[in-house]
Amino acid sequence: MLVRETTTRDALAVEGLGLTIGTREGALPLLADVTVRVGRGETVGLVGESGSGKTLTARTALGMLPRGARATGRVTAAGLDVLAAGRTDLRDLRRTRVSMVFQDPRAAINPLRRVGDHLTEGLRAAGTPRREAARRAVDLLDQVGIDDPAGAMRRHPHQFSGGMLQRIMIAGALATEPELLLADEPTTALDVTTQAEVVGVLRALQRSHGTGLLFVTHDLDLAAAVCDRIYVMYAGRIVEEADSASFAVAPAHPYTRALLDASPSVHGDQGPLRAIGGRPRSLAEAPSGCSFRDRCPRADHDCALGVPATRPHGTSHVACLRPEQVKP
Amino acid sequence: MTEPVLTVTSLVKKFGRVTAVDGVSFELAPGASLGIVGESGSGKTTTARVLAGLEEPTSGEVAVAGEHVRGRSRRARLRRARRLQMIFQDPYGSFDPRLTVAESVAEPLRLHAPGPAADVRARVDALLDQVGLSRRAGDSRPGELSGGQRQRAAIARAIAVAPRVLVLDEAVAALDVSVQAQILALLDDLRRETGISYVFVSHDLAVVRHATETAVVMRHGRIVERGPTERLLREPAHPYTRLLIDSVPRPGWDLERLARDRRALDAL
Numbered sequence: 060m061l062v063r064e065t066t067t068r069d070a071l072a073v074e075g076l077g078l079t080i081g082t083r084e085g086a087l088p089l090l091a092d093v094t095v096r097v098g099r100g101e102t103v104g105l106v107g108e109s110g111s112g113k114t115l116t117a118r119t120a121l122g123m124l125p126r127g128a129r130a131t132g133r134v135t136a137a138g139l140d141v142l143a144a145g146r147t148d149l150r151d152l153r154r155t156r157v158s159m160v161f162q163d164p165r166a167a168i169n170p171l172r173r174v175g176d177h178l179t180e181g182l183r184a185a186g187t188p189r190r191e192a193a194r195r196a197v198d199l200l201d202q203v204g205i206d207d208p209a210g211a212m213r214r215h216p217h218q219f220s221g222g223m224l225q226r227i228m229i230a231g232a233l234a235t236e237p238e239l240l241l242a243d244e245p246t247t248a249l250d251v252t253t254q255a256e257v258v259g260v261l262r263a264l265q266r267s268h269g270t271g272l273l274f275v276t277h278d279l280d281l282a283a284a285v286c287d288r289i290y291v292m293y294a295g296r297i298v299e300e301a302d303s304a305s306f307a308v309a310p311a312h313p314y315t316r317a318l319l320d321a322s323p324s325v326h327g328d329q330g331p332l333r334a335i336g337g338r339p340r341s342l343a344e345a346p347s348g349c350s351f352r353d354r355c356p357r358a359d360h361d362c363a364l365g366v367p368a369t370r371p372h373g374t375s376h377v378a379c380l381r382p383e384q385v386k387p
Numbered sequence: 388m389t390e391p392v393l394t395v396t397s398l399v400k401k402f403g404r405v406t407a408v409d410g411v412s413f414e415l416a417p418g419a420s421l422g423i424v425g426e427s428g429s430g431k432t433t434t435a436r437v438l439a440g441l442e443e444p445t446s447g448e449v450a451v452a453g454e455h456v457r458g459r460s461r462r463a464r465l466r467r468a469r470r471l472q473m474i475f476q477d478p479y480g481s482f483d484p485r486l487t488v489a490e491s492v493a494e495p496l497r498l499h500a501p502g503p504a505a506d507v508r509a510r511v512d513a514l515l516d517q518v519g520l521s522r523r524a525g526d527s528r529p530g531e532l533s534g535g536q537r538q539r540a541a542i543a544r545a546i547a548v549a550p551r552v553l554v555l556d557e558a559v560a561a562l563d564v565s566v567q568a569q570i571l572a573l574l575d576d577l578r579r580e581t582g583i584s585y586v587f588v589s590h591d592l593a594v595v596r597h598a599t600e601t602a603v604v605m606r607h608g609r610i611v612e613r614g615p616t617e618r619l620l621r622e623p624a625h626p627y628t629r630l631l632i633d634s635v636p637r638p639g640w641d642l643e644r645l646a647r648d649r650r651a652l653d654a655l
């Protein structure tokens with residue numbers, strides 16, 4: 060069951076988040092009523108196809124809204140009311156209490172700076188003396204499996220492979236022992252063997268620091284293998300929340316079912332893939348009522364009447380009128 | 388035994404001191420689909436590019452439909468292109484952004500089988516229909532299409548000249564799963580209907596399982612294991628194949644054991 064400790068505060072609480080952006084044609088909705096929680100030390104997956112709003116959701120936790128966007132609802136990251144916070148508070152939050160790891164490490168690191176400078180930056184900003192910060196950084200590089208960590212501190216990003224550089228980014232993101240780590244497709248650019256190594260490093264560090272992890276991915280198998288709980292996004296909304304044990308065996312939302320049916324697998328018997336018609340949509344392109352109804356095999360008239368409310372079903376929470384019709 | 392449609396013999400490709408492909412040999416029967424798997428840098432793309440004539444091999448032979456194909460003269464390239472076509476991960480770069488999709492699909496037809504404009508147009512319509520693209524999509528520029536539609540367009544263009552072999556390099560890797568499943572189904576149908584053969588390059592073992600009957604596993608430019616895809620996945624003989632399979636995420640994933648296996652293999 061999804062009962063949470065209420066005595067300790069969550070690392071991240073996104074409640075009823077809506078996001079719209081002004082364009083020449085008028086206001087364009089990007090996210091609607093998004094609720095996501097990440098407890099301390101918990102690993103939470105955010106899955107969905109492209110354009111569903113995963114990155115937008117993760118970035119609002121750091122107060123990084125697209126230019127011209129308006130947010131409604133409430134976002135609390137490491138105790139800070141992000142949507143109400145000023146620039147100094149947000150800068151402080153990003154430097155020390157909430158970190159982010161991106162898909163492409165090369166785009167996220169300054170190629171001209173040495174790895175050591177990148178790694179000690181947050182610690183120095185938090186007031187750690189230079190020598191102590193360097194010692195901690197070397198230690199972290201060692202923990203993420205970089206050979207000759209002291210030498211690595213003096214090298215530049217281009218001297219590392221993508222997988223090695225992503226480990227360095229993870230080390231940097233966890234250097235200040237943040238309460239929350241946002242990882243946006245951190246292994247999507249890596250091949251399977253490197254992905255397994257990087258995920259291993261990420262999980263080990265996160266566990267030892269008690270960091271809450273929001274793990275954004277479009278890979279359902281990866282989310283199920285890595286996460287405690289999973290949120291499924293479609294067209295700018297959360298359509299299902301499930302614990303990862305029941306996620307693959309008892310999906311509650313027709314979209315989750317469809318995703319699983321369309322995903323090839325190396326494990327188990329090889330069933331035929333069942334493609335869903337159409338393509339994933341953004342919130343602005345989605346039909347009224349249930350966003351999934353133009354692709355849903357279970358859709359009926361009532362699905363057009365309004366956006367289905369989120370309600371409990373089995374061990375999940377689901378925004379669908381007839382989750383009981385979804386076969387396990 | 389039917390004559391193989393593609394025979395690759397002792398292929399070697401060096402870039403300076405780097406040996407990207409190191410003695411690769413395989414055969415492909417008509418209507419068959421062969422997977423090439425392996426981690427990043429193992430030489431999959433280089434092998435595919437040599438097959439398609441985009442790179443000259445340092446040594447070794449490639450025969451398509453019994454004919455050895457060599458050289459990069461215009462004539463040689465045309466001869467090869469009629470028998471073997473290649474599809475990339477993001478076909479965007481291979482389309483002329485100023486042409487409509489229908490015009491791009493018509494290009495190889497004009498080049499290889501010139502005929503009256505009306506015939507070309509009819510053939511293009513049939514091809515677009517075959518890959519599930521509407522007429523409207525055909526009249527769009529590549530930039531106006533989704534990734535999945537663009538990949539359909541690339542397939543339509545590649546099969547326009549009825550090649551014997553299609554080489555697909557990570558052709559579904561950039562697509563969302565729901566769209567990926569549509570493209571895999573399309574490739575399946577095409578193969579059944581036309582008897583075309585595939586060389587299916589992918590780092591994704593699950594996709595290869597669905598798209599191929601046999602596969603080769605590459606590591607450091609060499610083939611370390613080959614066989615029926617299902618057998619490779621269920622009973623891998625080479626420790627590297629086993630590592631690849633164990634690296635695929637699943638519940639109860641033992642990441643520490645994987646890291647140990649990896650180190651043991653690197654030490655070999």
Ligand SMILES: Nc1ncnc2c1ncn2[C@@H]1O[C@H](COP(=O)(O)OP(=O)(O)OP(=O)(O)O)[C@@H](O)[C@H]1O
Binds near residue numbers: 109125342
């Ligand atoms: N700055 C922006 N201005 C306008 N629209 C935007 C902006 N940023 C994102 N969007 C739109 O919002 C939607 C959600 O985008 P987001 O990047 O969060 O998707 P995602 O789930 O991370 O997808 P992917 O898997 O492709 O990374 C998309 O339709 C995108 O085009």
Ligand SMILES: Nc1ncnc2c1ncn2[C@@H]1O[C@H](COP(=O)(O)OP(=O)(O)OP(=O)(O)O)[C@@H](O)[C@H]1O
Binds near residue numbers: 407430432433434
């Ligand atoms: N044009 C080139 N010049 C120099 N080296 C090259 C060139 N193309 C490939 N290589 C090298 O050849 C090796 C094999 O590369 P290749 O692209 O074939 O691998 P791959 O298996 O396709 O990897 P990926 O899964 O990352 O696509 C790599 O070491 C690569 O750096």
Ligand code: SF4
Binds near residue numbers: 351355358
């Ligand atoms: S509400 Fe209706 S359309 Fe939406 S997912 Fe449920 S059954 Fe399908």
Ligand SMILES: [Mg+2]
Binds near residue numbers: 113114115
């Ligand atoms: Mg994203």
Ligand SMILES: [Mg+2]
Binds near residue numbers: 431433
């Ligand atoms: Mg490649």
